[in-house]
Amino acid sequence: MWSSPSSSGASVILRDVLDESLIEIAALLDLTVDAVKGHLARGRARLREINAQAGPLPDALTASAAVARYVALFNQRDWDGLRALLADDVKLNQSSHPLRVGPADVGLFFTIYAKSDSVWLAQPGSRAGR
Numbered sequence: 001m002w003s004s005p006s007s008s009g010a011s012v013i014l015r016d017v018l019d020e021s022l023i024e025i026a027a028l029l030d031l032t033v034d035a036v037k038g039h040l041a042r043g044r045a046r047l048r049e050i051n052a053q054a055g056p057l058p059d060a061l062t063a064s065a066a067v068a069r070y071v072a073l074f075n076q077r078d079w080d081g082l083r084a085l086l087a088d089d090v091k092l093n094q095s096s097h098p099l100r101v102g103p104a105d106v107g108l109f110f111t112i113y114a115k116s117d118s119v120w121l122a123q124p125g126s127r128a129g130r
Contacts, residue, residue, distance in 0.1 A: 008043035011036050016044075063124045071121045079114055083107035 007029055014020040014028065015036075025036045063071070066085070073081040086103040093099050100106045113119055 007031065007035075008039040008046065011039035012043035012047065015040055061124050067124060071123050074113070074121050077114065079107075079110040082110055 010029060011025055014025045015022070020028070022033045022036050025031070026033045029036065029039075031039070070082065070085060073085070083103060086106055088103065090103060090106045091099060091101050092106045092109055100109060
């Protein structure tokens with residue numbers, strides 16, 4: 001069993017972003033659950049330090065009309081409206097899935113989100129979610 005400085009960052013991402021359990025994280029990183037807890041504490045403390053040292057956030061970017069429309073349709077769960085936005089040459093490349101090409105094939109992607117109410121989009125440049 002070994003531990004690296006990146007174990008703290010990995011632990012925070014796995015727990016706070018991907019919502020993995022402590023047991024799952026321990027297995028993934030070849031650590032004990034107590035070691036994972038320590039890495040989480042150190043990683044979260046480091047993030048607080050970084051945030052405390054950070055300067056003011058840059059001015060928010062204004063989203064294009066197309067992006068604003070996409071976000072609005074997504075948050076309204078209007079999957080047909082989103083599919084209508086797709087162009088004939090659209091491609092979706094996800095690392096763990098085959099390449100999707102064309103509006104019909106890429107449009108199937110939204111069925112993933114139709115099954116879940118936990119993913120929402122924020123306008124680029126905004127600091128608030130749903």
